Amino acid sequence: MPKGQRIVLASRPVGEPTPQNFRLEEFDVPAPGEGQVLLRTIWLSLDPYMRGRMSDGPSYAQPVPVGGVMEGGTVCEVIDSKSPGFAKGDIVLAHSGWATHAIADAKPLRKIDPALGPISTAVGVLGMPGMTAYTGLLDIGQPKEGETVVVAAASGAVGSAVGQIAKVKGARAIGIAGGKDKCDYVKQELGFDDCLDHRDPDLAAKLKAACPNGIDVYFENVGGEVFEAVFPLLNAFARIPVCGLIAQYNAFETPPTPKWATALMRHVLTKRLTIRGFIVSDFAGRRQEFLREMSGWVRDGKVKYREHVTDGLENAPEAFMGLLKGANFGKQLVRVGPERA
Amino acid sequence: MPKGQRIVLASRPVGEPTPQNFRLEEFDVPAPGEGQVLLRTIWLSLDPYMRGRMSDGPSYAQPVPVGGVMEGGTVCEVIDSKSPGFAKGDIVLAHSGWATHAIADAKPLRKIDPALGPISTAVGVLGMPGMTAYTGLLDIGQPKEGETVVVAAASGAVGSAVGQIAKVKGARAIGIAGGKDKCDYVKQELGFDDCLDHRDPDLAAKLKAACPNGIDVYFENVGGEVFEAVFPLLNAFARIPVCGLIAQYNAFETPPTPKWATALMRHVLTKRLTIRGFIVSDFAGRRQEFLREMSGWVRDGKVKYREHVTDGLENAPEAFMGLLKGANFGKQLVRVGPERA
Structure with a gap:
């Protein structure tokens, strides 16, 4: 044996x-x-x-x-x-x-x-991470031409596909990643419009400068600090697909539920936000279309x-x-x- | 003149x-x-x-x-x-x-x-408040038969229609209102399955008891405290149309944006929540259908x-x-x- x-x-x-x-x-x-x-x-x-x-x-x-x-x-x-x-x-x-x-x-x-x-x-890119990017961005985020899409962990398996698909759809893609090497790769190799270092103490100000027309889609795959910088820049009718919270996965305990409902709901209402959690299996029916489109984009060099x-x-x-x-x-x-x- | x-x-x-x-x-x-x-x-x-x-x-x-x-x-x-x-x-x-x-x-x-x-x-009921209830509940909330819908200000113009339309769709309707008279009206006249007093210090516990299968739709038209009680009871794939925040309208200033993103996003993800702000004019195209259906329900006594x-x-x-x-x-x-x- x-x-x-x-x-x-x-x-x-x-x-x-x-x-x-x-x-x-x-x-x-x-x-x-x-x-x-x-x-x-x-x-x-x-x-x-x-x-x-x-x-x-x-x-x-x-x-x-x-x-x-x-x-x-x-x-x-x-x-x-x-x-x-x-x-x-x-x-x-x-x-x-x-x-x-x-x-x-x-x-x-x-x-x-x-x-x-x-x-x-x-x-x-043709599996679970690619399909998470594809369905979360297209089915929930629904970026339109000229809109601004922000994604964290932009050099990672999901984030890199999110930004490149956003570009395929004619949107601006702003990445956030850890360190200069990753940011350079995201801008120069993947073709994002910009990429910011989440370790930069001026992240909030730099994100604002990088998104002069505000943010229409924030693809949430990190959790925590980045969203704090994104939140005030969200445009009316912004969409926030939420697929992962890596920054929280090591948290010792579920954070308490403080009285944040006031601030949250005010923004959700006045900006008509959509915040929606998903995991990729919720969109299992989209698999064939994903494989067909994504393999074509990879073949054409549009998604690296x-x-x-x-x-x-x-x-x-x-x-x-x-x-x-x-x-x-x-x-x-x-x-x-x-x-x- | x-x-x-x-x-x-x-x-x-x-x-x-x-x-x-x-x-x-x-x-x-x-x-x-x-x-x-x-x-x-x-x-x-x-x-x-x-x-x-x-x-x-x-x-x-x-x-x-x-x-x-x-x-x-x-x-x-x-x-x-x-x-x-x-x-x-x-x-x-x-x-x-x-x-x-x-x-x-x-x-x-x-x-x-x-x-x-x-x-x-x-x-x-056939105007702005009725259409707010109709489009928010049906287009965003999408209650299914047997699901539980919770609405605050349940005796008011919007809330009373929300619960009754939920009943038309075969869902359970739980209202929250201020005081015994309003709660009695909501239960006995409007036919909600239950109605709780938001002034009750045991609101959270009573809401839990009134929603033994959790909450599938929370129609947010109040803001603040009620949502704090609703939040832990939300089921996976719950939908939260947000159309008004009367409890906050007299607030002196915009509340600060504390670091609540952690708790929020964890629940949005693990429960696959949808939270979406809207105002009724976002659904202007649904007006004719609203008038036809709602006037029929009013005529038939289904919506009082x-x-x-x-x-x-x-x-x-x-x-x-x-x-x-x-x-x-x-x-x-x-x-x-x-x-x-």
């Missing part, structure tokens, strides 16, 4: 995760049962939402149990199949977690069409992406802890195995 | 309006020019939004200038016409303000169809309404100051003149 490796949740973090919250284990790779396949992981995607799964507070999803394999989207090769739909050598999109091998029910697996792009993009690759499953915890602090530059992936074994 | 009376803004209020902020004036009623009509006011509508027009802070509308006639929707009789579209005796919906007579451009006037209901309803009538233009300021404190019971009107002179 071949041996595999996996990373399990050793304990629940309090605040920022530490190496002690993870444990690398060896395990015997079993044979697939009827309707199942055996997968060899090639790419593991690391995403901020995983921090939520490590805690057992209230959320829209079940937490990973202590001792359970860390959750995650993967690009895998089928190396054994007891399902008529899949054959050895098929490359599939799975949710098989932080492991070199996994048994999976065949039903939820999707074959990856290599004609759409490199297979790693199935967990990046960058991958930040860490080698080896054993390095996934460190890469993940870095991701939560913004140490990555582009879509964070773990190369668990070679594309062709 | 006949004499008319009008009430002008004598000075801008700081906090609650006082009688000194208003001044009753006599004026010479002029003759209409080409394309104009001379109006005799029958019904003047008093509405909370007027408090906003008395201040010159930032808003979605221009303030009334000091010395200018107080703004307001009216039901009037045309008593002289220099417009081919209108004849003496026509009953029209106008925005001619707190005055017994007014010259008006004919173009924005609308003839009132008396077949739809008593002419006073053109500024009530109550009018709180004050006699005489000179009493409008006192009635308006009472409205801001919740002293009215139902749609506040001023009978400026008889229906038939």
